[in-house]
């Protein structure tokens with residue numbers, strides 16, 4: 001398999017428009033170069049950087065409301081958070097990642113791409129509970145849905161949304177997470193597909209709207 005970054009597919013021009021185009025090209029080079037050299041992305045991913053990584057993540061923007069504060073949990077090399085920041089300048093993005101090597105790479109990308117709507121934060125999602133709140137939490141390939149709910153729901157405003165990129169097992173994971181959905185006081189949970197006509201197959205997301213978390217340990221009334 002070739003380790004050359006392939007030219008972007010034509011559809012990329014429709015997805016990354018205006019200023020986003022130069023940034024997307026530069027990010028593709030950063031992923032294929034330092035991203036691979038420093039072990040953040042496998043070399044076999046290079047031929048798939050545009051379709052599997054940049055385009056698949058960019059179409060998630062279809063599910064994100066305007067002008068929100070978004071936290072990308074377990075951002076890794078910036079997927080999907082950094083791509084979302086490139087295509088959605090109205091969104092303020094926090095890239096949350098515990099590993100130093102990865103946060104250093106992310107910070108370098110933010111500076112090289114001159115992105116002013118991105119903050120890189122080193123830490124674990126469960127450590128951020130009670131300290132910060134966001135309107136949207138995104139995640140790709142970080143944890144099964146039930147664990148992701150435990151980490152993400154405390155970070156969301158009431159009415160905020162978790163957007164988990166989940167692929168083929170999305171429906172199964174949603175069913176398995178039923179107890180955790182109830183426990184976390186989720187208002188709704190549904191499957192959403194995005195990227196029709198842009199990525200093949202369209203990307204499957206689980207979207208969970210946060211409600212108010214049920215109160216635990218409430219004292220029982222004595223009879």
Ligand SMILES: C[S@@+](CC[C@H](N)C(=O)[O-])C[C@H]1O[C@@H](n2cnc3c(N)ncnc32)[C@H](O)[C@@H]1O
Nearest residue numbers: 073074075076079097098099124125140141142
């Ligand atoms: C398989 S990688 C996926 C990275 C990226 N989202 C992607 O799709 O390429 C999982 C990432 O989640 C991070 N992670 C693991 N546990 C975490 C936690 N508790 N809070 C936040 N991030 C976590 C890891 O450090 C790693 O970068």
